[in-house]
Amino acid sequence: MSGDPDRRPWTAQVLTLFPEMFPGPLGMSLAGKALEKDIWGLETLDIRGFARDKHRIVDDTPSGGGAGMVMRADVLAAAIDTARQGRPDQVGREAWPLIYFSPRGRVMDQALMRTLMAGEGVTLICGRFEGVDERLLEGRAVVEVSLGDFVLSGGEIAAMALIDAVVRLLPGVVGAAETLSEESFEEGLLEYPHYTRPQIWEGREIPEVLTSGNHGKIRAWRREQAERLTRERRPDLWARYRAGKSD
Structure with missing residues (x-):
């Protein structure tokens, strides 16, 4: 139901x-x-x-x-x-x-x-x-x-x-509500990069900040990465995001 x-x-x-x-x-x-x-x-x-x-x-x-x-x-x-x-x-x-x-x-x-x-x-x-x-x-x-x-x-x-x-936005469809709030476009930005184990894969390591346990630094890094990706890949979204911040 x-x-x-x-x-x-x-x-x-x-x-x-x-x-x-x-x-x-x-x-x-x-x-x-x-x-x-x-x-x-x-x-x-x-x-x-x-x-x-x-x-x-x-x-x-x-x-x-x-x-x-x-x-x-x-x-x-x-x-x-x-x-x-x-x-x-x-x-x-x-x-x-x-x-x-x-x-x-x-x-x-x-x-x-x-x-x-x-x-x-x-x-x-x-x-x-x-x-x-x-x-x-x-x-x-x-x-x-x-x-x-x-x-x-x-x-x-x-x-x-x-x-x-x-x-997928309807209540009860996606388990964790925060999953939806952090997705691409929800705040006008593309989503930040994701990583999971193993720690090293083909010589590539998970960014150190993500395993630091410092949640404040993790949030800041993710916001920084979301802004970078949006600026590089979707200048149209970036312009709207910046305009909204100015307002």
Whole structure:
């Protein structure tokens, strides 16, 4: 059962042409155990089930010409409206964030995951082909988000990434709360380097400070390393971190 008895399981609704892809990796490891414990829930809706013809066609040629096919607004709208109705014992689904995965969208980050975790659930639209009819995005107030600056064959992999990132933040999923607070992006920095035994491996030693037993020096070293790595590898994050410090 959920770690908080007063909280209903956080739920991910996934609208997809390939419901058999789920739960996939989400059924394993931490996310899988949390799914078994009812800490979160997963629902999939087959978009083809809302097609209006016997051939279950969900796409059509792009208006104005061009390559590829476009997913139809009427079919997707029917799927979204059904998903938002939910079961009789569930209310408020119409207020859940409605997300479509697109290279045009806001790049997913830890702040978004924490915002989604604080709600009761999310409805995810996994597109295929060249994309979806723009009128659907406007007519259903869909928020576009992106996994990164590259193109996937569909939104399913991005949906799995988003769900996994949110689920691990839910109470009762990760054992030690401090594990989450020290991860990359939580304080605007990349995470510091990690080491474990053996003390020497292929001539490389664990930094002496980490075996000193001086927790103050260890904390200072880790902060120094996190800042160094962020400055070197993610100047965009470093600039935002410095701006936040200035404010």
